[in-house]
Amino acid sequence: GQQVMQIPQYQHVQEGEDFTTYCNSSTTLSNIQWYKQRPGGHPVFLIQLVKSGEVKKQKRLTFQFGEAKKNSSLHITATQTTDVGTYFCAGATSGTYKYIFGTGTRLKVLA
Amino acid sequence: DAGVIQSPRHEVTEMGQEVTLRCKPISGHNSLFWYRQTMMRGLELLIYFNNNVPIDDSGMPEDRFSAKMPNASFSTLKIQPSEPRDSAVYFCASSLGSQVLSPLHFGNGTRLTVT
Numbered sequence: 001g002q003q004v005m006q007i008p009q010y011q012h013v014q015e016g017e018d019f020t021t022y023c024n025s026s027t028t029l030s031n032i033q034w035y036k037q038r039p040g041g042h043p044v045f046l047i048q049l050v051k052s053g054e055v056k057k058q059k060r061l062t063f064q065f066g067e068a069k070k071n072s073s074l075h076i077t078a079t080q081t082t083d084v085g086t087y088f089c090a091g092a093t094s095g096t097y098k099y100i101f102g103t104g105t106r107l108k109v110l111a
Numbered sequence: 112d113a114g115v116i117q118s119p120r121h122e123v124t125e126m127g128q129e130v131t132l133r134c135k136p137i138s139g140h141n142s143l144f145w146y147r148q149t150m151m152r153g154l155e156l157l158i159y160f161n162n163n164v165p166i167d168d169s170g171m172p173e174d175r176f177s178a179k180m181p182n183a184s185f186s187t188l189k190i191q192p193s194e195p196r197d198s199a200v201y202f203c204a205s206s207l208g209s210q211v212l213s214p215l216h217f218g219n220g221t222r223l224t225v226t
Binding site: 001031033035041042043044045048050088090096097098099100101102103104 | 142144146153154155156159161166167169202204206212214215216217218219220
């Protein structure tokens with residue numbers, strides 16, 4: 001079945017450093033979404049990418065969808081303590097509402 | 112607007128007991144998803160409904176698990192009998208299912224502990 005892997009599993013950074021998480025799907029995706037889950041909380045939608053090679057920015061966050069629509073990345077510039085949490089990608093294949101979540105990357109930011 | 116509402120927030124039960132988790136999706140959303148989250152397995156999709164009809168239940172672990180959606184504003188996930196390995200956080204999420212590109216809105220989850 002469809003699998004979505006993320007690397008790294010954990011990342012500790014000093015405040016102000018950059019952070020990147022990578023998402024890889026075993027199958028071609030129709031679109032990909034990114035979520036953030038704070039400790040003890042629930043996943044919260046960040047953004048969605050649809051087009052091959054698409055790049056979107058939200059303030060310090062940059063999201064990219066690969067040309068083959070099988071991988072994606074999230075880059076945070078100059079991390080802040082408020083960025084702490086687990087970042088998940090979630091991919092869906094064409095014609096379904098079945099979003100498979102990646103394994104997640106847990107980010108810890110040291111002040 | 113009220114978000115997705117799940118109850119109870121916490122459930123502690125003994126092995127062998129029946130557990131029922133409840134979810135009220137966002138009004139107007141016609142797709143509903145049940146996910147289970149554990150440290151070992153991450154966020155697993157158990158089942159999802161579209162217009163109250165179960166579309167894919169391939170993620171339901173075994174026959175002890177069942178889910179229903181009797182109307183557009185209510186869904187239940189039942190475990191009978193429960194086992195310690197069912198301990199997890201169970202999330203319900205809803206979306207505008209008529210648009211494949213709609214984001215998922217998650218409830219606060221139910222933390223289930225089976226002793």
